[in-house]
Amino acid sequence: MRVKITSAEILTLGKFIKEKSGIVLDENKAYLFESRLSPLIDELQANNYIELLEKVKKDYTGRLATRLIDAVCTNETSFFRDKSPFLLLVQKTVPDFYERSPNGVLNFWSAASSTGQEIYSVIMQLIDAGISPPKFKMRMLGTDISDTAIAKASRGKYTKFELARGMDGAKLHKFFLQTGDDWVIREEIRAMVAFKRANLLDPVTLTLLGKFDIILCRNVAIYFSQEDKTKLFNCLASMLNPKGVLLIGSTESLMGITDRLAKKDFRGAVYYEKA
Ligand SMILES: C[S@@+](CC[C@H](N)C(=O)[O-])C[C@H]1O[C@@H](n2cnc3c(N)ncnc32)[C@H](O)[C@@H]1O
Incomplete structure (x- = not known):
């Protein structure tokens, strides 16, 4: 189920993602947060994006942070791109x-x-x-x-x-x-x-x-x-x-x-x- 994200959540989560990966995601990318991170929210039984972030930060193995960054990456590519x-x-x-x-x-x-x-x-x-x-x-x-x-x-x-x-x-x-x-x-x-x-x-x-x-x-x-x-x-x-x-x-x-x-x-x- 798609979980709605608020502007404040985008700001907090966006800051974490930028620090970890360099990827800048702003308010225009609400759909990206929602479509890519809702499955993780469901799986971790978090009630919202701030709870998701707390769970990610608490995971001392770093695996959840890796999965979160992985989820927001755009892997768009193709063979012989631009020739x-x-x-x-x-x-x-x-x-x-x-x-x-x-x-x-x-x-x-x-x-x-x-x-x-x-x-x-x-x-x-x-x-x-x-x-x-x-x-x-x-x-x-x-x-x-x-x-x-x-x-x-x-x-x-x-x-x-x-x-x-x-x-x-x-x-x-x-x-x-x-x-x-x-x-x-x-x-x-x-x-x-x-x-x-x-x-x-x-x-x-x-x-x-x-x-x-x-x-x-x-x-x-x-x-x-x-x-x-x-x-x-x-x-x-x-x-x-x-x-x-x-x-x-x-x-x-x-x-x-x-x-x-x-x-x-x-x-x-x-x-x-x-x-
Ligand atoms: C749009 S794809 C481009 C792939 C390929 N270079 C091409 O031009 O077709 C961007 C890739 O950069 C990766 N990426 C994003 N941030 C990164 C980072 N901080 N370090 C390494 N890779 C990153 C993403 O996971 C994604 O696979």
């Missing part, structure tokens, strides 16, 4: 890396990987361009704050509706196996990526992930405040190796956010390079 970043990677960024370090290990990070479509698209595009292990060494990492997104990404199993968004027939048959109505990514592709939970606003956890040559951080900072965007992109800049490249979403910009990354363009695709 041009994937061409940029195979036509310029990745070849440039192997030209600089022919025997090097390419460190690649999808920093808000959601349910995995983004990083699997990168791998498929690289393989189709003849860039794959063992000749080309790479470490591929996908992280997200959402446990359910990470679990789905790790399974690599998609419905035909999810595949209809961006996947062409040739790649589908080359890289997936059908299981009932769904399709699962082939094991050799799945095994190329490690998925783990990481909060982009937790610099200590991020630093432990190591350094990267390419970072994709697309369509996540749109939910953050200006201050959190600055913190995030300065942190990502420090996690890039020299000449490292950052890709953001097609509607996003780093103008006025950080000067540690220089904006570049390749055949109409925008990317940022460590300055």
